[in-house]
Amino acid sequence: MNQDDLKAYYINYFPSKSVYEWLTRKKVVLPNTLSEKTSSNNENDDESDSDSELEHLTMSNTNIAANNREIAFEYASGAYGRYLTFPTYKQFYDRITNVVPNRFEIGAIYENVPKKIENLFGSGNKSIGNKNVPLEKEFVFDIDMDDYDPYRTCCNGSQICDSCWSIFISCAIEILSKILYEYFDWNNFFFVYSGRRGLHLWIMDYEARILNDNERTKVMDFLNICKNRNCETRLNANNGNTCLSRPLNPFIEDSLNITAKYFNDLMEEQDPFKETKDVRKILSTQFPDITNQLNTYFMTNNEQSSQSKWMAVNDIYLKHMQGKLGRNYNDTKEKNKLLEQKEEVLLKYLYPKFDIEVSKKIGHLLKSPFCIHPGTGNVCVPIHISYQKKLDAQPTIKSVSKFSPSNCPNMKTLSKESDYSEYVDLFNEFLAHYLSLEEQRYDFEHSSKKTKVANKQNDLSW
């Protein structure tokens, strides 16, 4: 990647102030000197005066989110620097524009300033008293498109196209949004295109941020119904026994309804059963005869569309059951079995496939929004943002509807196109809301404990 281009990006386009405010959950008040330097892109409050630098410094000393938030740089050389911290915005901005990292990743906020523990015995020998506990970090999810390889026909590996994006990723976004509001009651989150083949989800709700490793792991075990990353052993592999117990947990049922909306598009656009030689890959039945019949059908009608192959599953199954059970073929139990298996096919294809390792550990690093993906030059842009404007109101959802990987802002073409600002605006709008929520929370916590101290801080307020 061209260092000069990247440097120009960090200076001219990268919304460093917004990102820093997002990470530290506090508005940055810029002293005049710095604001002049960066005013080409960032709008700054004019009210900042000579006192504000001092104020900014004193504020930052008490802001644990700024002091103890881990940032990790991937340098141009390929070297990797962990446990960097930036107590002030100026330090953050200066370092990024001077060092010009390929990208940087975001870690947890720790109890103390995170430092790499280096001594003669290496990092393995941390003494017990030295534990630096991670206090909070956004709950993050990562979905990689290559995990969908067995289910998509358009691309594979790290490739991605508008078709697989609009089917698989859109479905994942819809399902996750639904689950997060409806079942966890979380409203502040956004989805980010990672720049190449993936999707990141950042959840900012306080309750989600303070989950510990164990809790994150348990939540992931709850959500991750496609257990194994080895695709063949995902759902529906249990020799005809469906894997999910019935009745379905309501969040799975809701997800299923969403997948049904996308399944037709999937059939039309991806023709997923085109090459299918063995129906057991699609669904397994408890009756080998049915599997054989289906296989024969698929082989002899190879030119047929996936739609009609999928329909044929019903016909053949029911005909077989009719033959087997005689006039009892209307047996609802048997029909349910088929239905359940077909439901699991839908989930197998379209339910989000998480890279759960990213989510399980509070200290896990994830690439920051608005970084450049080193491989593609794409900007890692937020595309779908949700937040609750008023308590008890339906969450507000904003998304860049026309987004697809092919029109993702790219470092090389940024100067020609102006679309980029749309993403920054989207992020800023969310940020303003987020910061006001944090302010409320901060005030509430402090006023309930120490009214006096809180009053003092209000006097100094920004």
Add this chain to the structure above:
Amino acid sequence: MIRQSVKRKHQSSSNNANSSVASDNNYAKTLIVNSTANDPNFPLIKQYTRETSADYSNLLTLYTMPPVQHSELTLQEFETFGLDRLKFLMELYHLQSNLNLKLKEILDMNHYSQLMNKYLKSCGNNLKDMILKDYYGHYILRLVFLKDEENMDLLCSMELLLLKLKFQSIKNKEDKLKFLKDNAKIMDINQDIDENNLMTTLSDINDEALLGKIHKFYNNNGLSTVVHEDTPILRLKFNKIIDILPSRSVLLYKGYVYLPEHMQFNYLSQMYSKNLKQELIRIVKYKMVNLSTNESDRLIPIINHLNNNGSVLNSYSSKEFENTDSLTHNQIYNPEVYNNFPLCMQNLLTNLKTHSHLKYTGRQQLSIFLKECGLNIEEALKFWQISFQKKYSMDDFNKNYKYNFRHNYGLEGSRINFKPWDCNQILNKDPPSNDMYHGCPFRDWNKNKLVDYLSKAKNVYTNDNLTKFDINTIVDLKNQKDYMMACTRYFEFTKDVLPHNEMITHPNLYYQRAKTIQSNKSGKE
């Protein structure tokens, strides 16, 4: 001061004016129960007043009330009750954690009822006696498992297992529900419960969407209706009951989990284990002040004795054996040393000799074991270089393997001082395929090979062959997949019995115990 007055109160009730006279007739009760019971600084047990009487009619209990009314206990009983409880819990825990049996399997295979007969019914078939023994055992072990946090957690998980088994073994559904109802106060007194975490009923819920989900999810499982209009539903913030989430058997909605009656036990048992841990921590704090005084002195040796037995359960930790001894590369095949190695390591060494090479997993298993036995890095490099020299030149060795061994000693890369693998770790690795020799011979060798080997084995000290019975014992254990026990028996047949019914759970434990026996025997001669 407080202690004095407490003591007097109870001495008068038991009419034993001078409790400092040591004899078997002296009562141990004071320490177990009363020294803490009336202490106002002891908030968790504050509710134990003599007016509240515990319900001794049921074995299923959360031990909210010490056996104050049945407080006569001899020192002898104190010891046997404690020891029996310890063995009871240890054996149950062994079934779960080492044999990986599920609760249902432990019950179905009658392990639970057998152990119950062995350790609880031993004092008579009278239900009340059993219940008392159960109570005493529980409270005695509270004094034993206080060594460190790990120790406390162990007791909590063992007691939790027992509670679950007790609950599962009850067949009558009504009794189960009664137990939950009676103990609902545990949920109420817990500080985790706030106004949002409440017992509610369907008729109190207004959210239509939620009602629909509750009905559909809990009442639609083909069984009879589980959740009625007025059955209690426990509403909890999801992170309060996080462990139940992965089963997806509960309804989560808007950040809250809705627990119908039949699932509340899970929550209750978690609370029980949490509370038990807190009480243990309080006992430690209290003990520092009070346990050193006169009459308690008689109990301390017993508690320490129990504690030593309990520490058997703790997996081998190198702390236990301050490793001062050293080993040189040319001693390893020396029978004096070699005979002290467990079978898995002998297996690796034999194959290392024949093939002049070991694959990665085998190298790891052996080299870190030898490191722990006292082979330093210089000696280790010598040993491995010589072992490999038929196939690899010095240059090849340095290029391909030196780093690996230095890494194991924490001298390269992440510089972690690697701990030797214990039996569980060894058993959790993939079993060896062709040309691989790591793992556990009791699992990985087929029956013929094992029998063949065992029939040639001799007791190192008596030079006797193993008897047919010995061999069958080991093979039976192999068939039951109880490999650590098989190894333990092998140790005993080829050397000597282990103290305190100790079990081999770590190759280095095997080595250390073998060395101890060796030095004892040579000392006697």
